[in-house]
Amino acid sequence: MRVIYTDIRPAAASLENGATFYASIEDMLPHCQVLTLHVPGGGVPLLTKNEFGRLPQGAVFVNAARGGLVDEDALFEALTSGHLFSAGLDVYRSEPNVDKRFAELDNVFLTPHMASATIETRGQMGFTALDNVAAVLDGRPALNPV
Missing domain, CATH: 3.40.50.720 (NAD(P)-binding Rossmann-like Domain)
Incomplete structure (x- = not known):
């Protein structure tokens, strides 16, 4: 599949992996x-x-x-x-x-x-919650305050 994308700026060439960047969503959509x-x-x-x-x-x-x-x-x-x-x-x-x-x-x-229901994502969500608890208990602000 040919991949095209838009973002604030193009990804580094090493990350594009052959994808084509469009500077705006308006330019990208017809493709x-x-x-x-x-x-x-x-x-x-x-x-x-x-x-x-x-x-x-x-x-x-x-x-x-x-x-x-x-x-x-x-x-x-x-x-x-x-x-x-x-x-x-x-x-x-x-x-x-x-x-x-x-x-x-x-x-x-x-x-x-x-x-987000993958084992990897849910595991990372749990570790992020633990990092937030550790930060607050250590007197630092939470990494992801709600």
């Missing part, structure tokens, strides 16, 4: 047959009607980032109009409540926010 979203945040939608419209006809969308990054009305419209072929959603705008319209579509795969 995405499959768009997977993996970014922090979630307050303001990153993908709206405009962005879904920039994807090629028949593209696939996967959101394993944050539900708040997606205008769900625009996504629903793109899926029901046939502009998007399908979507895989692991996160939702109003978690834990899933917009029931998506559950009624044959071209949508829904999972219960489990993108």
Whole structure:
């Protein structure tokens, strides 16, 4: 698979591994047959009607980032109009409540926010929690304050 991406700046050449960098999401979207979203945040939608419209006809969308990054009305419209072929959603705008319209579509795969559910990630989460406890008990600020 040819991989393309966008970010604040390109990755080091040694890390790109043949991937192609685009300076903006607007420039990248028309080249995405499959768009997977993996970014922090979630307050303001990153993908709206405009962005879904920039994807090629028949593209696939996967959101394993944050539900708040997606205008769900625009996504629903793109899926029901046939502009998007399908979507895989692991996160939702109003978690834990899933917009029931998506559950009624044959071209949508829904999972219960489990993108981080790997042995390695969960192990690291536990070690990070322990590091936070140790820091606080040592009089230092928590590494990841909530």
